[in-house]
Amino acid sequence: MAALDIGGVVKRFGAGTVLDRVDLAVRSGDVLAILGASGSGKTTLLRLIAGFDRVDAGSIAIDGVAVANPSLHVPPERRRIGYLAQEGALFPHLSVGRNIAFGLGRGRHDARIVELLAMVGLPADFAARSPHQLSGGEQQRVALARALAASPRLVMLDEPFSALDATLRQDVRQTVATALKATGATAILVTHDQAEALSMGDRVAVLRDGRIVQHTDPASLYHRPRDAALAQFVGEAVLLPAMAHGAEADCALGTLALAEPMQGAVTIMIRPEQIRPVPEATAGSTAALIEATHYFGHDALIELRLADAAAPMLLSRVFSHTLPHSSGRIGLLVEGTVAAFPDAIAAD
């Protein structure tokens, strides 16, 4: 049974439609990442699931029990959800321990507090501290412990890492992923960061202009996005015009294997790391000229131009130690299959 079932949900604010017939189902125990640019409606969707706002149409069910439709609104306090806000939203007037125990009802919960603190990687003596004495990362860990304290069946994470700096972010992300797996909770992570969505989600749903564009597993989303715009939103993409004939397509980089068979004029999408530089005149390679290189430490991007001046610029991503030294001519090979979009759709 699905832990969360969303069917045809519509939300309007004034004249604008923020969510337009959204359907989603989340399997129990999964982490679903909802990926969208700002203004795509992703936070609104999360607020509807949590019960902070009401739906205008459609329905939401948690564990098979309806919690929202136009004539029903179960208030958030009765939905048994965990909610982790953007900057933690710790109650500033309560100690860490009392923050964590907030949803546990009356009585002392010392043992549970220590257990939860340990789960998010914090020492037991943090319970007596004030929220303002904690760093951003620690605050977010406490907020997670608070959200998980009452063993909610569904945990909502609203861009929980966006306020942290890059080095902390990876750490806290890891803690959250581990804690979610340990409790077996179903989770919904809202984010605008594609790397975060791909790395944390068991499934990823992309929201664009209030609609779900694609809902699939991370690898399929990355390698077989539904359209060209989505391909570029999910990661860096090289788009080339091509002519498809069944399992293969001809383009400026030669004949490439398609992920799905197709016919006629298409646009193909190649990820930069699929384009491998090789010595010039290697068998089967296409000749290209290095225009510029961008060094990032562990990897590097090469901007390339094909001999055919009409062809668009290409990008190749390589491990930095394999970055070609010469700035002259090289050959290019394409590894793996590529996605193709019929031109009618790619044009929009």
Add this chain to the structure above:
Amino acid sequence: MTSFRALSAVPRPPLGLVLISAIPAALVLLPIGITLADAAAAGGRQVIDLVWRPLVGVLLLNTVMLTVTAATCCIALGTIAAFLIERTDLPGRSVWAVLAVAPLAVPAFVASYAWVSISPDLEGFGGALIVTVFAYTPLVYLPVAAALRGLDPALEDSARALGDTPWRCIRRIILPQLRPAILGGALLVALNALIEFGAFALMRFRTFTTEIYAAYRSGFDGAEAAALAIILLIFCLACLAAEAALRRDAHYARIGKGTRRQAAPYRFGRWRWAAIPGFALFAFLSLCVPILTVLFWLTQHGAAAITPDEASPRALLMATLSTVELGAGAALLTLILALPLAVLSARWPRFRLTAPLERGAWLAQGVPGIVIALALITATVRAVPALYESTLLLLIAYAILFMPYALVGIRAALLQADRRLEEAARSLGSNWFQVLWQVTVPLAAPGFGAAAALVFIAVSTELTATLLLAPIGTETLAIRIWGDTSTLAFAAAAPYAAVLIALSMTASWLLARRFGFTSLRVDFGD
């Protein structure tokens, strides 16, 4: 040359600036010092006798009862009003928001005049309480409303997700976080009730300020006035210290920046109309009663009331002119005196004398006008008779009283003109003078204007110091209202009261429209 400067941790301001920055603090400490010296001159034995009297017991009881009751009422009214206006679907919230602040523009002694002219039965505790509560509820409303606006909506969302109903959320999340704002506002109400003189004198309600005035009038017994002034000062400074401590300890500010989402309003559905009669009643009692009463007396012929004195258009014009002149003069003097300290505070905040000098000047909030006035009279009569009953002395008294207003305003204005912007202008090739005229002055000017306007409003509605220090022949609006009301010539006072309310309301309205309603209450926080 740079090597030593660069090594020292805190940059040092020029010595000359530090010296002139000490003037505000010195001016504020002067009346306190004179009062203490007066009491000391009388001798310990006599001071103790003066303090240990049934009269002082009565005054203490009156003061404590009024202060505590008024503060409690203001907490209830101000907090409920702020919550309803900021966080519910109450109809007409923007109108109520204006009406909740508007009483600040009606001087308490004018409201007192209005109430007492309705019925002499109001004299005493009841009338004093009514006037205090309606005049000072905005002092609680404004900070609480600001705190409600500043609350991170994610806190309430989190509490709801953790199982709290909306009403439990108010008790467990919202109220605890409003506590500093509520208590801070209540302490300001208490402080204002302690230093109020005119409103209580007209209500014939005896407090320390009215007794100090009586002691001064009845042959000026310096020792008695000084003894009472010291007790009053202790109360006032305790309120001020408590308020400062509250600010220091308040960690309830938002931890993170959070999302700037508007918090969802509490919806009352059909019941939302139920709060309207309450607001209407509050607005009626706090605004309509004073204004309508003044209008009523305007229509009464002088002889109809027990009126020995009739207002002439000429007297009205003269009184208005001297009020405006004194207000403008005081605003200018106060700003000039406050400027060096504000510069020190904005540009050298970590210099070790900055904080003490600022705190010294801010003590002025806790020194009642009557204490300042009497101390200045004592000092000038003894030391500089030429200054006694001079306009300059009155302006100095205003500068002491309202120094904090100017300081806060100018400092905020100078911080607006960020040093980094000046540095950017320098890097673009402007010399310091061009930077001053092209960057600093345009950025800081509105803040200077606001500070001047605040001092102007405060001075034109000030009664106590004006009454005691105005040179013979100087009749301001406030003095006229006081004089006519004291002799029960309510109709004669009405034109002056009307002009004073109109002046204060217009100036406040201009200020609020430009800078928001919070600018009407000086916020001494950082």
